[in-house]
Amino acid sequence: MxxxxxxxLATARQAAGHQHWPSGALYVVATPIGNLADFTLRAIHALALADAVACEDTRVSAGLLRHLGLDKPLLxxxxxxxxxxxxxVLERLARGERVAYVSDAGTPAISDPGAWLVARVRAAGHAVHxxxxxxxxxxxxxxxGDGPLPGQTGSFVFAGFLPAKGRDRSARLRALADExxxxxxFEAPHRIEALADELAQACGDRTLTLCRELTKQFEQVHTLVAAQAPAWLAEEAxxxxGEFVVVLHAQAQPVVTDDAVPEAARRQLQVLMRELPLKQAVALAVELCGLPRNLLYDEALRLKGD
Structure with a gap:
């Protein structure tokens, strides 16, 4: 910035000051993950209004507040x-104070702390923004770019940091390989090579995107097949x-290219239609077969007319 x-601070106040900022409330504030220019004006104004700032690490947050020209009590x-x-925090809220909560970087209560705090504040009857x-x-x-391509739903699983070692790590990796x-x-730099080796063995043919130092000066994003990841990391120190975010791309699903319904799916649909209304039978068949709803619905109508 x-x-x-x-x-x-004046710009932030001009942009967000007209909004309603209730007292006696907790404000969960996302902070930049690397690039300070990603701080929103609303977030800056919330920190300026706060009577106190609860934070994951007071040293990190103190530096962030200094950058903004703010001096707040830190919890x-x-x-x-x-x-x-x-x-x-609840004691301050009961006195009618505004308390902001920030983690070291990014959105609180996702991988960082904050979820328990939010739940406790809500349970006590205070507002959370x-x-x-x-x-x-x-x-x-x-x-x-791992969005809803043909044959994919666009949904994802956030696994965060895996267990550091042992059976728990192995079991979690096996489950994710089948996902x-x-x-x-998320992975730390001293374990990224081990993770790359494990992913190469567990799901070598799946696509992998390695994101290093996101939003920072030396950001690097590279997509490759998981089996190639160990060699790519070894090429340059x-x-x-830096910190890594790793995306294991969705498994490619079969795409139906014509109007033919596989015989096994047709038999399954026939059995379901004997016991269920047409729409329910189709919905369940979609889950079981993974075929497009429109295709199975048309087939169900044809079967019903026979």
Whole structure:
């Protein structure tokens, strides 16, 4: 951000100050995942209005607030103290204060702490307002281009960080290898080579997108077949530095190119239609067969007319 802090705060106030900002409420604020220019004006104004800022790491958040020209009381709320710290937040809310919550980077309560705090605040009867912003998960999916292509639904699974080692990690990897939807993983630089090796063995023919240092100066996004990932990382030391978001692309589903319904699907549809209304039979057949609804609906109408 090139504006001086005073001008930035004034711009944020002009953009968002007319909105309603209730007191006695928790404001869950997304912060940039690397590039400070991704801070929204609404988020900046929320931090400026806050009576206190609850945060994952007070050192990180103190630096962020200094960049904005703000000085606020900081409350440490991290994975090791979130339940106890929530009570301190509730005390402030009960006094009618506005409290903002930020994690170190990105949208809180996704992979970072915050979910328990939000649930506790809601249970106590206080309002929670979420301010959208940067998310490494969504950014990586956009960069990977793994959307609803033919034969895909566009849905995805967010797996976050896998267990560091042992049976839990192996079991989780096996499950993800069988997952037909897109899978988004986080990984630290010292474990990215191990993850690449494991994905190459478990699902070598699936497409993989490696996102390194998203939104930062040396951002790198590379798509390849999972079996090729270990060799690609080994080619240059710089490719193994920084924080990673890994997208395991959805498994390609068979695409029906003509109007023919496979005989097995037709028999299944006939059995379902004996017991269920037509629409319900078609809906269940779609789930079981994975064929397009329109194709099975037309076939059901033909079978009903026979």
């Amino acid at each position: 090139s504006l001086p802090a005073s001008e930035l 440490a709320v991290h994975e090791h103290n979130e339940r106890e710290a929530a009570e301190r 979420a301010l959208p912003g940067a998310s490494a998960v969504v950014t990586a999916l956009s960069a990977a 037909p939807r897109s899978v988004v993983l 710089s490719r193994r530095r």
